[in-house]
Amino acid sequence: MMWPFASPHSGWLVLYLLTFAVHIVLVSYVLAGTTYALIQALRKKQDPIAERARDLLPFMLGLGITAGVAPLLFIQLLYQQPFYTANLLLGPRWGAVVPALIVGFYALYLAKATQTLRIRRLALGVGVVCFSFVAWSWTEIHLLMQDQPAWREMYAAGDRMYAQTGVLPRLLLWLGAMMTLFATLAAWWAAAPERRRLAVIALAGRAVSALAVVLLVMGDATVISAAHGWLYLMIAAVAIEVAGWVWIRLAPDGAGLTLVTAASTAALLAGVVVREAPRLATIEPPRAAALEASGFPVFALTAVLGIALIVWIVRSIRDRAVPPS
Amino acid sequence: MDSPVPYYPVNEFGPLMKGLVIGGVGIFHVFLAQFAIGGGMLLYYFERLGQRGVPDARTFVDSTFKVLVLVSFVVGALSGVAMWFTTIQVGARTIGLMIDEFHWLWATEWVWFGIEISAGYAFYRFGPTLDHKARRRLLAIYAIASWMSLFWINGILAWQLTPGRWLEGGGMWAGFFNPSFWPSLLFRTAVATTLAALVACIVINTMDLPRERKAALIRIASRFAVPMAVMPLLGMWFVAVIPADSRQWLMGGSMPMTMFVGVAAAASLLIGAYVVVGLVLKRLYINGATATLLLALAFGATAAGEFVREGARKPYTVRGVLYSTSITPAEVAALRIDGATKHDPYPLRDQARYPTPQLVHGAKVHRTLCDACHTLHGANAVVELTRTWTDDQLRLNISKLQRTKAFMPPFAGNAADVEAVVQLLRWEAAGTPARWPVSDDPATLAQIKTWLDEVGTSAAGEP
Ligand code: HEM
Numbered sequence: 001m002m003w004p005f006a007s008p009h010s011g012w013l014v015l016y017l018l019t020f021a022v023h024i025v026l027v028s029y030v031l032a033g034t035t036y037a038l039i040q041a042l043r044k045k046q047d048p049i050a051e052r053a054r055d056l057l058p059f060m061l062g063l064g065i066t067a068g069v070a071p072l073l074f075i076q077l078l079y080q081q082p083f084y085t086a087n088l089l090l091g092p093r094w095g096a097v098v099p100a101l102i103v104g105f106y107a108l109y110l111a112k113a114t115q116t117l118r119i120r121r122l123a124l125g126v127g128v129v130c131f132s133f134v135a136w137s138w139t140e141i142h143l144l145m146q147d148q149p150a151w152r153e154m155y156a157a158g159d160r161m162y163a164q165t166g167v168l169p170r171l172l173l174w175l176g177a178m179m180t181l182f183a184t185l186a187a188w189w190a191a192a193p194e195r196r197r198l199a200v201i202a203l204a205g206r207a208v209s210a211l212a213v214v215l216l217v218m219g220d221a222t223v224i225s226a227a228h229g230w231l232y233l234m235i236a237a238v239a240i241e242v243a244g245w246v247w248i249r250l251a252p253d254g255a256g257l258t259l260v261t262a263a264s265t266a267a268l269l270a271g272v273v274v275r276e277a278p279r280l281a282t283i284e285p286p287r288a289a290a291l292e293a294s295g296f297p298v299f300a301l302t303a304v305l306g307i308a309l310i311v312w313i314v315r316s317i318r319d320r321a322v323p324p325s
Numbered sequence: 326m327d328s329p330v331p332y333y334p335v336n337e338f339g340p341l342m343k344g345l346v347i348g349g350v351g352i353f354h355v356f357l358a359q360f361a362i363g364g365g366m367l368l369y370y371f372e373r374l375g376q377r378g379v380p381d382a383r384t385f386v387d388s389t390f391k392v393l394v395l396v397s398f399v400v401g402a403l404s405g406v407a408m409w410f411t412t413i414q415v416g417a418r419t420i421g422l423m424i425d426e427f428h429w430l431w432a433t434e435w436v437w438f439g440i441e442i443s444a445g446y447a448f449y450r451f452g453p454t455l456d457h458k459a460r461r462r463l464l465a466i467y468a469i470a471s472w473m474s475l476f477w478i479n480g481i482l483a484w485q486l487t488p489g490r491w492l493e494g495g496g497m498w499a500g501f502f503n504p505s506f507w508p509s510l511l512f513r514t515a516v517a518t519t520l521a522a523l524v525a526c527i528v529i530n531t532m533d534l535p536r537e538r539k540a541a542l543i544r545i546a547s548r549f550a551v552p553m554a555v556m557p558l559l560g561m562w563f564v565a566v567i568p569a570d571s572r573q574w575l576m577g578g579s580m581p582m583t584m585f586v587g588v589a590a591a592a593s594l595l596i597g598a599y600v601v602v603g604l605v606l607k608r609l610y611i612n613g614a615t616a617t618l619l620l621a622l623a624f625g626a627t628a629a630g631e632f633v634r635e636g637a638r639k640p641y642t643v644r645g646v647l648y649s650t651s652i653t654p655a656e657v658a659a660l661r662i663d664g665a666t667k668h669d670p671y672p673l674r675d676q677a678r679y680p681t682p683q684l685v686h687g688a689k690v691h692r693t694l695c696d697a698c699h700t701l702h703g704a705n706a707v708v709e710l711t712r713t714w715t716d717d718q719l720r721l722n723i724s725k726l727q728r729t730k731a732f733m734p735p736f737a738g739n740a741a742d743v744e745a746v747v748q749l750l751r752w753e754a755a756g757t758p759a760r761w762p763v764s765d766d767p768a769t770l771a772q773i774k775t776w777l778d779e780v781g782t783s784a785a786g787e788p
Contacts, residue, residue, distance in 0.1 A: 015432075059446055062399050066442055069406065069435055076424045081331055084417035087410065088334045095414070098407040102400060155334040156672045287425050294497045295429030299436070306436040309466060310443045316459050317451045 003226050004273070008286050012077045017272045019070035024268070025181050026064035031131040032175075032182030033057055034108070036201070038124035041117060049186055049194050054120075057108045057127075065101065077290055078283055079145060086145035090137075093160035097137050104130030135178075139171045146279055165219055173212035177271075179205030180241075184264050187248070187257050195252035199245045202260075206242060227277035234270035237263045330656055332669045333417045335692050337700075345704060348635055350411045352628045354404035356520070357397045359513060359627070362475055363521030364394035365445070365468035367549050372464050374545065376457050381538055382545070387453060390528045395449045402438065416697070418651040419485075419642040426497060427481045434477035441470035472514070479510045485643050486634070487567060492645050504566040512559040515552035516627065519596065522549035523620040530613035540610045547604035547611070553597035560590060568644065570731055570785070571637040579732065582636050585629040592626035595619075639698070639732035640784060648734035648784075649697045657737045657782040665693045665738035680761050687749030690742045698733070701753055708753045719747045720769070724776035731785035740773040 005014060033053040040050040075083050087094055104127050111123035144150070144162040154162065183202035187195050223231050241263035248256035338346055368386055375382030412420045424431065444467040452460055480501040484491065491500030525546035529539050564572055574582045596619050603609040611619075642649050652660065666689045673692070679685045691701070699707045711719055722729040723743050726736040736743060744764055752761050 058399075059450075062402075062442055062446065065399075065402060065406070066435075066439055069402075069438075070432070072406075072409070073424065073428060073431055073435065076421065077428055080421045080424070081333075084413050084421065085333055087413045088336060088417065091336045091414070095407070095410055098403055098410065101403055101406075105399060105403070151334065152670055152672070156674060156676075158674045289422070290425035290428065293426055293428060295427070295433070299429040299433045302433045302436045306440050309440050309470075313443050313447050313463065313466070316462070317447055317455070320455050320459050 003229070004276070004280050007283070008291060009078055009283060012074045013276075016071050016074035016078060017269070017276065019067060019074065021268050021272050023064060023067040023071055024177075024272075025185065026060055026067050027131070027135070028178035028181035029053075029060045029185050030057060030064050031128070031135060032178045032201075032205075033060070033186070034111075034124055034127040034131060036182065037111065038121065038128055041121045041124055044117065049190060049198065052189055053186065054108075054112050054124075058105065058112060061101075061105055061108060077286075079279065080284060080287075082145040082148065082282060083141075085151055086141045089144060089151060089154050089159075090141060090162070091160055094137065094141065097134050100130040100133050104134075135174060136167070136171055139174065140167050143167060143170065146282060148282070166216065166221070169212045169215035169219065173209050173216065176205045176208030176210075176212060177268075179208065180264065181205075181268070183245075184261055187260075192252040195248055195257070199249040199252075202245045203242065203249075206238065223274060224277050224281075227274050230270045230273040230277075234267050234274055237267035237270060241267055329659065330652060330668065331418060332671065332693075333651070334671050335696055336414060337674075337692070337696065347408075347411050347415050348628075348632050350404065350407050351631045351635070352624075354401065354408050355631055356624060356627050357401040357404060358475075359517040360520040360524060361394055361397045361401050362468075362471045362514075363517035363519065363549065364390070364397065364524070365441075365464070365471045366518060367521040367525055367546065368394060369461070369464040369468045370549070371545070372461055376461065379545070381532075381534060381542055384534075385525075385529065385532070385542055388528060388532060390525060391449060391452070393524060393528070395445060399442075402442070416642050416649070416651055419647055422643060422647060423481060423485070426500065427484075430477050430481060430497075430501065434474050437470045437473040437477065441467060441474060444470060472517075475513060475517070476510065479513060480506050482634075483509050485641075486571070486638050488644050488646065505563060508559055508563040508566060512556065512563060515556055515559065516623070516630075518549040519553045519600075520620070520623055522546050522600070523596075523616055523623060525549070526611050526616035527613050527620065530611075530616065536610070540608075543611055544604065544608060547600055550596070550600040551605060553593060554601050556593045556597060557590065560593075567637060574639075574732060575633065575637060579636075582633060585632045585636070589626045589629035589633065592622045592629070596622055596626070640727070640734040648737075650694050650734055650737065651697070652694075652734070652737050654782070654784065657735050660737040661739055661777060661782060663739070665690050665742050669693060678757070680759055681763055683745050683748055683763050683765075684752055684761060686741075687745035687747075687752075690738055690746050691749060694737055694742075695746070701750075708750055711750055712754050716747065716751065717772075719750060720744070720773055721776055723747065724773050725780040727783075727785040728780055735780065735782050735784060736777065740770045740777060743773045743777070744770060 007013070034057060037050040037053045037057070040047045107123040107126040107130065111120050111127065114120050114123065140162045143164055143166055144154075147162075147164065150162070150164070180202045183198040183205065187198045190198060241260050244256050244260035244263055247254065248260065368391065371382045371386050375384075375386060409420070444463050448455075448460070448463040448467060452463070455463070480503070483505040484500045484503050487503045487505040488500055489495070489503035491497070491503065526543050529542045529546060532539060532542075534542075564575060567575075570578075575586050577583050599619060604611060638644060638649075640648050642651075645654070647653055666686065669689060673679075673685060673688055675688075676685055679688060691699075691707075695707060699705050701708050711722075714722070720743060723746060724736060724740075726733045748761070748764050752758070755761075
């Protein structure tokens with residue numbers, strides 16, 4: 001099997017990577033969409049992209065959270081001890097993620113329901129703060145769980161923050177990617193002139209990520225050679241995607257969006273493998289109980305049924321209803 | 326870390342004992358999630374009645390009740406994530422074990438949750454524009470999916486208390502369909518429908534309808550609280566299948582536990598009696614205030630019930646498999662030789678506080694072996710529990726921990742560990758003086774060792 005899918009963990013690893021990618025797409029829409037709506041509210045602009053975003057955001061957050069639970073499950077099979085340790089080290093500070101999400105969730109509802117511009121700005125602002133905090137927390141825990149030498153010191157000092165230099169550039173990388181992913185999703189619902197604007201956002205997002213990569217490389221980040229194949233695939237996909245956005249900018253009605261979507265999906269999938277590469281070295285030997293656990297057929301059947309039901313739900317809505325404006 | 330026992334960094338939550346932390350988050354979560362389940366069923370029922378021409382039923386379905394259900398299942402989901410994080414905080418090894426054993430069932434539950442959120446949101450958003458059939462189907466899917474989430478998670482949680490034939494190698498399914506699976510599933514289902522009925526009564530009271538028409542709706546809604554009447558039976562069934570020692574604590578062996586059982590039983594009985602006699606038989610009108618009061622009672626019952634569920638497992642988090650201290654029964658013997666803290670890589674956060682290495686050692690032993698259930702000075706404070714004891718009494722009772730109280734695990738350390746804890750407790754009781762003698766009399770340690778050997782390494786309930 002192709003690297004890194006040749007270990008006894010591969011089943012979990014594949015599911016982890018796929019569900020994590022879905023999670024990232026959805027929360028990208030949430031964080032970048034809230035930010036976009038906030039900026040437009042501050043500029044007092046009437047903007048269909050922002051309106052649609054405000055309308056969809058609570059639902060997207062619900063989906064994003066639900067999608068996050070799946071990688072949360074698999075990460076506990078792949079990296080149980082480091083993940084739990086990082087959780088415990090961050091302690092109550094880590095627990096703050098949940099209240100932040102609850103506050104953010106209600107803020108999105110408020111932003112959607114209110115007619116008052118000031119309240120809308122405030123609500124969206126609160127949302128941006130909450131979701132940025134959550135994104136930062138995940139980046140922090142992701143790095144902390146890999147930094148075993150730091151655990152003991154951090155515990156002894158009672159520190160609740162992991163202020164390692166890599167956290168901020170890494171977060172910046174994600175923020176850029178989130179802008180691009182938001183633009184990709186939003187473009188599917190957007191009319192031609194709006195797509196032009198989204199192309200600019202997407203390209204700006206890639207520029208932000210590129211800047212972050214420069215910062216990370218300067219801070220001596222490397223990609224292990226086993227992952228180079230995936231790295232080149234990702235770079236190629238991003239190059240095609242960027243060309244696609246330029247095309248959309250010039251001809252928003254063309255097939256550019258299909259191209260961009262395909263390329264950014266490829267870039268995302270290759271990217272999550274590259275992201276995993278440094279951590280794979282610390283992967284735990286699978287525990288016997290976990291390897292022997294039964295129940296997979298039930299899960300697989302339920303998953304098929306679930307997909308069928310969700311498709312049916314979407315179709316029956318499309319056939320029978322006009323969305324309230 | 327090359328330790329046979331995985332050590333995690335322990336967070337001390339001060340006087341707020343861990344059980345209280347997890348209990349608090351748990352109650353919030355269970356209450357919301359169960360309401361969302363019952364709410365789904367109730368919505369489906371009202372929708373059917375409305376489509377058959379029962380007046381105002383459809384108005385109710387499209388009222389704020391729908392919003393409450395939606396909000397509670399999103400917040401229910403989030404508090405579920407919070408539960409997960411809290412469980413990691415209080416017992417990382419326990420949740421790890423559960424994930425290892427049941428991850429495919431957890432993944433199954435997750436799929437049902439995905440279906441639930443899709444159907445629920447679709448109904449919330451597009452419901453008003455859909456035809457009858459589509460509305461009914463969406464609500465049916467929502468109700469079934471949310472109950473299925475309960476179905477799966479319930480088996481995993483029940484397994485912690487009664488692993489049943491799983492312990493004899495019966496496999497995952499034997500662990501899932503364990504002795505307390507059905508009573509607790511039915512019990513929780515009954516709670517879910519009752520919560521929905523009570524919230525519905527509150528919402529109906531706020532609707533802009535003449536009193537008789539509200540009364541008619543309330544009579545329909547209160548049918549959902551009727552399962553409350555069988556709660557005592559389900560409770561008895563549950564108590565009958567749990568391990569004998571847990572049962573004894575519930576039935577008087579441990580005062581706090583017995584009190585919680587009493588609160589849960591009394592609150593459920595009150596609600597059940599009110600519903601059956603008042604609403605169903607005498608067809609009384611229930612106003613918003615009364616419904617709110619009953620709901621508060623139900624909250625109390627949920628809270629007490631969760632404490633009982635958490636408490637009844639002691640000294641285990643997974644019966645027979647893992648102690649509350651995150652040590653397995655099989656590991657105790659080795660720790661009796663090596664000591665409890667030999668492999669623990671984490672220093673104390675407040676090391677400077679202690680005047681001698683023995684006290685530092687004692688604090689570490691306490692962190693590893695006692696902190697899961699005790700604090701020094703706050704809730705269930707060991708220093709206070711033992712203030713009046715003599716030194717030897719303390720030594721004996723800690724060495725024979727599982728005989729001191731059956732809901733404590735056997736002491737998983739050596740004689741030096743016992744003595745270090747004893748010194749720590751004495752030093753704390755003396756008001757943490759700046760000087761403290763070291764206690765290393767070989768005769769004392771030999772006596773402790775004899776006690777440890779006498780009592781053995783099995784839990785109190787076992788041979
Ligand atoms: C708006 C809310 C959220 C945002 C903006 C967000 C953002 C992110 C980001 C940026 C990462 C990547 C971290 C990195 O690689 O540096 C991440 C990872 C992850 N997130 Fe989320 N997230 C959100 C909510 C959630 C929730 C509610 C859950 C769980 C239920 C969750 C589960 C995960 C998991 C399991 C990972 C992988 C961590 C790892 O592999 O180390 N996320 N999230």
